[in-house]
Amino acid sequence: MERNGIFHSVCPLDCPDQCGLLLHKKDGKIVKVEGDPEHPVTKGHICNKVRNMTERIYDENRLKYPLKRIGPKGEGKFTRISWEEALRTITAHWSELIHSDGPESILPYSFYGNMGRLSAEGIDRRFFHRLGASRLDQTICSSAGSVGYKYTMGGSLGIDPEDTIHSKLIFFWGINAASTNMHQVALAQKARKQNGAKIIVIDVHKNQTGRLADWFIPILPGTDSALALGLMQIMFAENMVDQDFLQTYTVGHEELREHVMQYNPETVSAITGVPVADIYKLARMYGETSPSFIRIGNGPQHHDNGGMFVRTVACLPALTGQWLVKGGGAIKGNSGYLALNTEYLQRPNLLKNKNTRIVNMNLLGEALLSLDPPIKSLYVYGSNPAVVAPSSHKVRKGLAREDLFTVVHDLFLTETAKYADIVLPATSSFENTDIYTSYWHHYTQLQQPVIEPFGEAKSNVEVFRLLAHTMGFGDEAAFKETEAEMIEGTLNNPRNPYLAGINFEGLAESNYLKAKVKPLFPGKLPTPSGKIELYSERMKQDGHPPLPTYIPLLNDGDHPYQFVPGPNHNFLNSTFSNNQKHVDLEKEPRLHMNKKDALAAGIQDGEMVRVWNDRGECTLKVSIGESVLPGVVVSQGLWADENGTKQLVNVLTPDRIADMGGGATFFSGRVSIEKN
Ligand SMILES: Nc1nc2c(c(=O)[nH]1)N[C@H]1C(S)=C(S)[C@@H](COP(=O)(O)OP(=O)(O)OC[C@H]3O[C@@H](n4cnc5c(=O)[nH]c(N)nc54)[C@H](O)[C@@H]3O)O[C@H]1N2
Ligand SMILES: Nc1nc2c(c(=O)[nH]1)N[C@H]1C(S)=C(S)[C@@H](COP(=O)(O)OP(=O)(O)OC[C@H]3O[C@@H](n4cnc5c(=O)[nH]c(N)nc54)[C@H](O)[C@@H]3O)O[C@H]1N2
Ligand code: SF4
Ligand SMILES: [Mo]
Numbered sequence: 001m002e003r004n005g006i007f008h009s010v011c012p013l014d015c016p017d018q019c020g021l022l023l024h025k026k027d028g029k030i031v032k033v034e035g036d037p038e039h040p041v042t043k044g045h046i047c048n049k050v051r052n053m054t055e056r057i058y059d060e061n062r063l064k065y066p067l068k069r070i071g072p073k074g075e076g077k078f079t080r081i082s083w084e085e086a087l088r089t090i091t092a093h094w095s096e097l098i099h100s101d102g103p104e105s106i107l108p109y110s111f112y113g114n115m116g117r118l119s120a121e122g123i124d125r126r127f128f129h130r131l132g133a134s135r136l137d138q139t140i141c142s143s144a145g146s147v148g149y150k151y152t153m154g155g156s157l158g159i160d161p162e163d164t165i166h167s168k169l170i171f172f173w174g175i176n177a178a179s180t181n182m183h184q185v186a187l188a189q190k191a192r193k194q195n196g197a198k199i200i201v202i203d204v205h206k207n208q209t210g211r212l213a214d215w216f217i218p219i220l221p222g223t224d225s226a227l228a229l230g231l232m233q234i235m236f237a238e239n240m241v242d243q244d245f246l247q248t249y250t251v252g253h254e255e256l257r258e259h260v261m262q263y264n265p266e267t268v269s270a271i272t273g274v275p276v277a278d279i280y281k282l283a284r285m286y287g288e289t290s291p292s293f294i295r296i297g298n299g300p301q302h303h304d305n306g307g308m309f310v311r312t313v314a315c316l317p318a319l320t321g322q323w324l325v326k327g328g329g330a331i332k333g334n335s336g337y338l339a340l341n342t343e344y345l346q347r348p349n350l351l352k353n354k355n356t357r358i359v360n361m362n363l364l365g366e367a368l369l370s371l372d373p374p375i376k377s378l379y380v381y382g383s384n385p386a387v388v389a390p391s392s393h394k395v396r397k398g399l400a401r402e403d404l405f406t407v408v409h410d411l412f413l414t415e416t417a418k419y420a421d422i423v424l425p426a427t428s429s430f431e432n433t434d435i436y437t438s439y440w441h442h443y444t445q446l447q448q449p450v451i452e453p454f455g456e457a458k459s460n461v462e463v464f465r466l467l468a469h470t471m472g473f474g475d476e477a478a479f480k481e482t483e484a485e486m487i488e489g490t491l492n493n494p495r496n497p498y499l500a501g502i503n504f505e506g507l508a509e510s511n512y513l514k515a516k517v518k519p520l521f522p523g524k525l526p527t528p529s530g531k532i533e534l535y536s537e538r539m540k541q542d543g544h545p546p547l548p549t550y551i552p553l554l555n556d557g558d559h560p561y562q563f564v565p566g567p568n569h570n571f572l573n574s575t576f577s578n579n580q581k582h583v584d585l586e587k588e589p590r591l592h593m594n595k596k597d598a599l600a601a602g603i604q605d606g607e608m609v610r611v612w613n614d615r616g617e618c619t620l621k622v623s624i625g626e627s628v629l630p631g632v633v634v635s636q637g638l639w640a641d642e643n644g645t646k647q648l649v650n651v652l653t654p655d656r657i658a659d660m661g662g663g664a665t666f667f668s669g670r671v672s673i674e675k676n
């Protein structure tokens with residue numbers, strides 16, 4: 001490996017932009033991370049978080065070798081052990097458990113701390129399939145919205161974001177894109193400059209994204225479906241719909257026209273808090289401007305009714321036939337275009353018992369506390385559930401169980417790792433070989449090792465290979481393949497013509513290969529009818545209203561404020577919350593509150609308040625202003641909760657399951673607030 005030079009790389013974080021990077025190396029160490037100007041979409045611009053990535057890669061607290069716990073669970077006292085001892089301890093426990101309780105007593109828990117496909121959903125799946133462990137339903141992020149979008153559009157298929165420079169009207173609907181999808185903001189700003197495009201932001205919080213809007217529309221949490229239906233009502237009533245498009249490419253437009261009559265502007269205004277005049281103005285702008293583009297965010301789908309919200313908004317572009325116009329349409333997610341050969345990557349055929357139980361990751365606390373037969377061992381990688389999972393009071397109680405054998409594989413001694421019996425050190429993505437596909441743009445990228453593994457750290461791929469070997473599955477080809485072989489087999493997906501021609505060698509040579517994506521229309525969608533389903537028979541069969549509908553949030557107890565604890569600018573979920581540089585950039589967690597509410601409660605700006613409900617309590621510093629509507633409070637960031645700081649917002653969040661996809665309802669909780 002060369003000790004000096006500039007090397008191509010890709011951002012591994014769970015962020016739609018998936019930037020191309022250049023790593024500057026000096027004397028064997030990365031000294032600078034910058035954007036690669038040759039990436040066709042991200043064009044050399046990267047966020048603050050990753051510009052400071054060296055602070056994380058070489059953080060003095062990074063795990064260097066395996067550890068065994070020597071203090072109580074949660075306290076964080078560990079001693080160094082060898083890899084051999086770690087692997088022997090884990091596999092001996094598991095072999096015993098398989099014998100005494102069966103393999104379903106073991107639960108893997110993971111998410112996308114590293115988006116590399118081999119790391120996050122490759123050899124790990126092969127391993128746990130072969131082991132026969134309980135399966136994890138990965139519902140924490142976007143599953144409600146993905147299911148909702150699929151009912152309308154058939155799959156995670158939107159427009160090419162590169163086309164959005166042609167848009168003349170751009171909605172950021174429930175997405176804090178300035179922090180979470182910065183290159184979509186750059187494209188929107190380019191459209192604004194080139195074609196005078198207007199940027200509309202619809203959000204419960206006037207954050208960085210709202211501040212750059214031409215028009216910011218504040219809305220009450222969980223009411224967005226009503227607004228979308230109200231826009232439809234006006235568009236039908238004022239004849240702003242494209243009858244030809246509706247006739248040719250949709251199912252149920254006549255039923256929809258009838259159905260939306262109940263969502264008149266007065267009714268919608270009372271539900272959403274958006275003034276009647278603004279609803280008319282917005283409907284007319286949307287009805288009369290083409291191309292128009294809606295970037296559908298994750299915020300409004302982290303609610304009880306989140307699936308239905310996305311299903312509903314996804315109907316809007318059809319009304320004016322936007323899908324036929326370059327730069328018109330919507331993006332919720334685009335992963336459908338880059339679908340890999342998962343049969344090959346994950347080997348579901350290794351799973352002998354097809355009825356192996358499935359555990360919803362949003363219910364981790366419940367699962368650890370009350371699943372019968374119980375979970376006796378938990379293996380966590382690429383995720384930090386003690387901080388990120390809802391109702392974390394339950395999660396922590398479960399993690400503290402003395403009879404639970406927990407293993408955590410991570411780069412840091414996260415709050416979850418503090419509960420582990422065995423901690424394994426993970427490499428950073430810059431030390432690995434892996435394949436990356438964006439869920440927003442259409443490019444695929446390859447990562448090859450740029451630096452040597454840190455200390456004794458090992459990649460997920462290597463750890464699962466070793467676990468398979470130690471368990472005695474060594475004979476399976478599935479655990480012997482090289483990374484390059486896995487990547488080659490995974491890219492070869494006969495069911496996805498868009499990926500044709502993309503392979504390991506090509507990626508190694510040209511860095512960025514674009515899927516050969518065609519516009520969705522004219523064409524046939526993967527819905528049952530092949531058309532956009534404004535009316536969905538499938539939804540009816542699944543127990544949902546077949547037409548888009550506003551369903552209020554569920555009762556979350558008698559507390560005066562709706563609590564929306566979203567992500568912040570300088571962390572990525574809980575990643576970076578344990579790196580001093582990023583903590584310093586973000587300063588401290590804050591609770592945004594409307595000045596009317598603050599006045600009524602006698603709370604001053606900058607004061608510490610106790611935020612509580614039946615699940616738990618936090619202590620946060622209040623920021624008073626008009627960035628949220630009365631009755632709504634917003635916090636940002638998943639902060640570590642060290643030394644009794646009480647800033648862990650997920651102790652307050654419900655673990656109710658959303659209407660679709662087993663999704664999370666982080667933003668549907670209510671809280672009370674008082675001076676500390
Ligand atoms: N800097 C940074 N970038 C990130 C992340 C991060 O933690 N930090 N996380 C990454 C991940 S995993 C994801 S999933 C994405 C998420 O990124 P986004 O799609 O932006 O989703 P959120 O930030 O959860 O919420 C977006 C917005 O929805 C608003 N919101 C909440 N409830 C409602 C509602 O009922 N109606 C409306 N209209 N708005 C509402 C919030 O105020 C917030 O501004 O970002 C990714 N990128
Ligand atoms: N209150 C509230 N809670 C939320 C959200 C919210 O908006 N509000 N957002 C939710 C969403 S959208 C998501 S996606 C989840 C995300 O939750 P998580 O998936 O848990 O994301 P992170 O907190 O970033 O944790 C990822 C962990 O993986 C580790 N890691 C990174 N690379 C590797 C690797 O190669 N191997 C191994 N073994 N480990 C690695 C990192 O060090 C880090 O500790 O959080 C959810 N929680
Ligand atoms: S976190 Fe997102 S914006 Fe930042 S470098 Fe990574 S992909 Fe780009
Ligand atoms: Mo997410």
